[in-house]
Amino acid sequence: MMKEMKYxxxxxxxxxxxxxxxxxxxxxxxxxxxxxxxxxxxxETLAHEKGYEVVVAAxxxxxxxxxxxxxxxxxxxxAGIAAIVSEMEPSVVEELSNVEIPVVFYDAWVTNKKATNxxxxxxxxxxxxxxxxxxxxxxxxxxxxxxLRLQPxxxxxxxxxxxxGHYSAPAHIVLPTSxxxxxxxxxxxxxxxxxxxxxxxxxxxxxxxxxxxxxxxxQGISVPKQMSVAGFDNISLAxxxxxxxxxxxxxxDHIGQLAFEALLSxxxxxxxxGQEILIDPELIVRQSTGARHLASSEx
Amino acid sequence: MMKEMKYxxxxxxxxxxxxxxxxxxxxxxxxxxxxxxxxxxxxETLAHEKGYEVVVAAxxxxxxxxxxxxxxxxxxxxAGIAAIVSEMEPSVVEELSNVEIPVVFYDAWVTNKKATNxxxxxxxxxxxxxxxxxxxxxxxxxxxxxxLRLQPxxxxxxxxxxxxGHYSAPAHIVLPTSxxxxxxxxxxxxxxxxxxxxxxxxxxxxxxxxxxxxxxxxQGISVPKQMSVAGFDNISLAxxxxxxxxxxxxxxDHIGQLAFEALLSxxxxxxxxGQEILIDPELIVRQSTGARHLASSEx
DNA sequence: TTGAAAGCGGTACCAG
DNA sequence: CTGGTACCGCTTTCAA
Numbered sequence: 216m217m218k219e220m221k222y223x224x225x226x227x228x229x230x231x232x233x234x235x236x237x238x239x240x241x242x243x244x245x246x247x248x249x250x251x252x253x254x255x256x257x258x259e260t261l262a263h264e265k266g267y268e269v270v271v272a273a274x275x276x277x278x279x280x281x282x283x284x285x286x287x288x289x290x291x292x293x294a295g296i297a298a299i300v301s302e303m304e305p306s307v308v309e310e311l312s313n314v315e316i317p318v319v320f321y322d323a324w325v326t327n328k329k330a331t332n333x334x335x336x337x338x339x340x341x342x343x344x345x346x347x348x349x350x351x352x353x354x355x356x357x358x359x360x361x362x363l364r365l366q367p368x369x370x371x372x373x374x375x376x377x378x379x380g381h382y383s384a385p386a387h388i389v390l391p392t393s394x395x396x397x398x399x400x401x402x403x404x405x406x407x408x409x410x411x412x413x414x415x416x417x418x419x420x421x422x423x424x425x426x427x428x429x430x431x432x433x434q435g436i437s438v439p440k441q442m443s444v445a446g447f448d449n450i451s452l453a454x455x456x457x458x459x460x461x462x463x464x465x466x467x468d469h470i471g472q473l474a475f476e477a478l479l480s481x482x483x484x485x486x487x488x489g490q491e492i493l494i495d496p497e498l499i500v501r502q503s504t505g506a507r508h509l510a511s512s513e514x
Numbered sequence: 515m516m517k518e519m520k521y522x523x524x525x526x527x528x529x530x531x532x533x534x535x536x537x538x539x540x541x542x543x544x545x546x547x548x549x550x551x552x553x554x555x556x557x558e559t560l561a562h563e564k565g566y567e568v569v570v571a572a573x574x575x576x577x578x579x580x581x582x583x584x585x586x587x588x589x590x591x592x593a594g595i596a597a598i599v600s601e602m603e604p605s606v607v608e609e610l611s612n613v614e615i616p617v618v619f620y621d622a623w624v625t626n627k628k629a630t631n632x633x634x635x636x637x638x639x640x641x642x643x644x645x646x647x648x649x650x651x652x653x654x655x656x657x658x659x660x661x662l663r664l665q666p667x668x669x670x671x672x673x674x675x676x677x678x679g680h681y682s683a684p685a686h687i688v689l690p691t692s693x694x695x696x697x698x699x700x701x702x703x704x705x706x707x708x709x710x711x712x713x714x715x716x717x718x719x720x721x722x723x724x725x726x727x728x729x730x731x732x733q734g735i736s737v738p739k740q741m742s743v744a745g746f747d748n749i750s751l752a753x754x755x756x757x758x759x760x761x762x763x764x765x766x767d768h769i770g771q772l773a774f775e776a777l778l779s780x781x782x783x784x785x786x787x788g789q790e791i792l793i794d795p796e797l798i799v800r801q802s803t804g805a806r807h808l809a810s811s812e813x
Numbered sequence: 814t815t816g817a818a819a820g821c822g823g824t825a826c827c828a829g
Numbered sequence: 830c831t832g833g834t835a836c837c838g839c840t841t842t843c844a845a
């Protein structure tokens with residue numbers, strides 16, 4: 216009889232009175248990239264477990280949208296902000312540092328001494344991969360980069376060029392115009408037309424590599440016999456491509472957990488804030504890479 | 515000089531005074547399934563364009579979490595709720611109908627006369643696909659279902675069985691224990707062991723089909739020569755599998771748009787609420803399906 | 814322990 | 830138009 220009389224406390228009134236809400240804000244560059252999505256999913260799960268709401272905003276790598284998101288999350292007096300974006304800007308960082316909200320950056324280029332700051336050692340990962348391919352006999356290698364000049368992707372590109380330089384190996388960069396699967400496909404077409412003639416293709420991420428694999432298949436180029444291909448991220452799809460993808464593993468679930476915990480501990484006046492966490496990637500060898508020229512005639 | 519003096523209006527105070535917030539709530543069963551993710555992405559984009567915040571909750575198909583999410587969104591006095599869940603329950607629907615928040619259901623089993631209600635004509639899609647495969651000469655077909663008994667997935671399963679019954683064709687159902695890529699892989703193993711000997715495999719969704727393709731490849735069974743495979747959803751990955759996947763297209767972006775618009779129009783005391791929108795899927799033929807037995811000797 | 818009252822930071826209405 | 834004031838619904842403090 217009193218069924219209809221359910222009571223739903225007004226959380227705005229509560230947040231107003233408590234001067235802080237039980238909501239955390241997550242800002243992501245791109246929900247399409249499983250890389251971002253995986254860390255978001257982890258944060259979302261942990262947050263709800265701990266009784267927090269989650270507001271999310273996708274910036275699509277657009278700094279204006281990033282600004283807008285930050286602004287509304289501050290307006291929401293969120294309990295913490297996880298900024299999982301590649302297009303971070305000094306002005307945004309400064310805006311964030313003038314407000315007493317715990318912040319954790321991930322994959323952000325510029326950061327803030329007051330915030331927790333999770334970074335991937337992209338350089339190390341890329342080096343490992345190039346060294347591995349070099350040890351397989353590959354010399355001419357191409358790197359399919361990201362269409363946008365974002366720091367985290369630039370780091371991989373630069374590490375590639377440096378390591379290749381170290382081996383005095385001929386390196387080639389393809390800068391796609393699109394993103395995701397299609398980027399890989401289109402970039403491969405361009406690469407094959409270019410006449411560079413690589414024996415291995417490295418990709419800025421796994422979804423790009425999926426597009427590469429498809430285009431090579433369509434062109435009748437066998438992987439890894441005629442061409443080695445590698446990705447970056449180790450999304451779960453990487454195990455299901457044909458052939459399964461050699462890639463660099465980034466522990467996204469672990470990262471999501473670190474991020475959320477950093478937010479919570481900062482909120483409860485945690486430790487000296489401003490720690491920097493550097494994550495080491497790990498090379499995962501699958502079947503998309505192999506020795507150069509099965510029947511090599513070189514010494 | 516007054517740089518530091520930025521003013522961020524307290525949105526909680528505003529929501530409290532206005533007695534309604536400029537936030538919309540999105541509840542999803544599962545963020546891993548690109549199907550849900552795609553409609554979420556569309557809603558998120560439109561919402562931010564119109565100046566709304568977005569709070570999101572993933573239920574993982576768990577009714578308890580669904581209840582909790584609804585409760586907090588009501589507490590948040592959101593401007594609208596998009597419930598994109600397969601595990602909807604009468605009790606939840608009732609709870610929602612006792613509150614004056616616009617609601618749109620999508621893919622929900624039970625719904626509410628007051629809310630907008632977007633449904634997919636799963637039956638029609640499945641029929642189209644079965645008829646197409648039958649016309650290709652396939653008779654013994656298997657369906658890889660969803661591990662959970664959710665209405666939207668059950669509909670596809672039932673439609674499969676009915677259509678197969680219509681043709682008096684031998685039908686087999688595999689009920690996986692897992693989800694996603696792995697479900698497809700494991701279910702295929704089980705199917706091949708079962709001795710049913712199908713010439714075509716239909717999958718409840720595309721990601722499952724990706725797992726099927728991989729397992730068939732590993733077992734040396736050629737697609738579509740020895741086995742036809744079809745998915746459901748037409749996620750963008752479906753174009754990049756090997757071979758590209760025949761599937762049923764569901765216009766997720768359009769659906770996201772419909773959902774968001776329904777919320778807005780209901781808010782502004784829109785039209786007679788409670789409309790039901792039925793979406794027709796479309797068969798997309800790619801290379802994962804082909805005529806049964808290339809060198810068939812039957813009449 | 815219980816209850817009344819003062820805020821939290823805006824909105825909206827109303828009088829000047 | 831401009832400025833003052835009541836009020837949104839919950840928390841917190843302080844008094845009874």
